[in-house]
Amino acid sequence: MIVYIARRLLLAISVLFATIVLTFGLFFTGPAKDGVAYQICGTKCTNQKVHDINHSLGLDKPVVEQFGTYVKGLVAGRDITNDGQVTGHCDAPCLGWSYVQSQSVTDQVKQVMPVTFAIVFGGMFIYIPLGLLLGVVCGRNRGSPLDRFLVGASQLISATPYYAIALLLNLYLIFTWKVLPATGYTPLTESPGTWFKGFIAIWVIFGLFASMTYVRYVRAFMINTLSSDFVRTARSKGISERTVVWRHALRATIAPYLTLIGVEVALQLSGSIFTEQVFNVRGIGRLGLDAISTNDLPVIAGTVLVGATFIVLGNLLVDLLYVAVDPTVKLT
Structure with missing residues (x-):
């Protein structure tokens, strides 16, 4: 090890x-x-x-x-x-020095990184369990009306650009129907309640959209796992279907699911540009976008390096978690 x-x-x-x-x-x-x-x-x-x-x-x-x-x-x-x-x-x-802002790139990244962390990790608590649950339900009920509806909905939502859906839901759920509170960023140390309230709508909308992109993947993993020899053996021993699905098949399904999640989270940490732009919060994505508009090369280079670091660390974490989740993986 x-x-x-x-x-x-x-x-x-x-x-x-x-x-x-x-x-x-x-x-x-x-x-x-x-x-x-x-x-x-x-x-x-x-x-x-x-x-x-x-x-x-x-x-x-x-x-x-x-x-x-x-x-x-x-x-x-x-x-x-x-x-x-x-x-x-x-x-x-x-990470360099911005001669446009007369400030180190590292300080600028530190200022905006809490926003990106809040968006990504807050949304994870919604889309990871929701995408897994819906995918397992679809795989368990393959060919049923519920399966067709969920798969069709996930295909439709995934085919639509995220910024368009985020903008529409932002306009209707927040401003028109006032179902969700207005978005905004307040430092957690100043007011935890205001900080949490300002991210609720972002987490819900971002989480719902992201979960739809994983439904078909988890469904395919689950269908493949349910046809495996070890699942048929478990059924032949008289183990209940619920135990077979949620204890045995689910564990084998989680391993490839973690790979998708790990890479996606790393990409999100490198800059959730559309989310930050639509909901008017400034994170690492907006920092890089503003630097492009002002040709601030040190900031652009710094954000590229930060994004690459997150991607490398995300892949490393996935490699380690893969071994912990799937005991059949050999340590080579």
């Missing part, structure tokens, strides 16, 4: 390092290396002015040296200098 975990950790670290190299190469070398200078003096900046700005910020140093400074900032933090004078400090893990 220890060897298995060590291998997975080494693989995760190697993927993260490759992501850091690619992110640095994409945003801070080649045609993008002058992006910070153009942020400061505008698109009409002369070549000499661009050169002067890059020299003052140390952006004209060899690529290897700049990369070493970038990696050092991720591990130990670094000072931000201009013409040799320290103008700011970026604590570890330093």
Whole structure:
């Protein structure tokens, strides 16, 4: 088990390092290396002015040296200098410095991350059990009117863009019918009740939509599991159908379901742009979107690296949980 975990950790670290190299190469070398200078003096900046700005910020140093400074900032933090004078400090893990906001990217990410965490993990409490329950019911009652209705509804909802459904439900359930409270973000430390109330509608709408995307997957897993030899053996021993379905077949179904959930949660943490935009809350997705509109390359690069980290950690967690849920998986 220890060897298995060590291998997975080494693989995760190697993927993260490759992501850091690619992110640095994409945003801070080649045609993008002058992006910070153009942020400061505008698109009409002369070549000499661009050169002067890059020299003052140390952006004209060899690529290897700049990369070493970038990696050092991720591990130990670094000072931000201009013409040799320290103008700011970026604590570890330093994701870069926004010259547009005059603030470290790490601080900006910390400010918005609680919103993204609240959206994703709050919605999980709705769509994970609901998607699993509906999928098991469909698989257990294959071909029934209930199965056809749920599968048809899931196909229709999944085929519709999320932002369209979220916008319609937002308008009707919150503003027109006032079934759900208005959305908004209040720090949890200031008022837990207001914080919870501001996310109720987001969790319900996001959770309902996300659960529909898993119904057909769980249904297919359940149908395949119910035709397995171990299920037929359990039935032949006289075990009740409820026990066969909910204790034996469900455990085998949860393993692949966890894989889907783990990857999806990691993607959601990297930026729930549509959810944040529709419900007017600012998380990591809105931070990245705003950075694109202002050409703030350090912030864009920082959000890319944060998103990649979540995806790698999500896959690592799925690998470990898969072994715990499915004992047939070998530790290799």
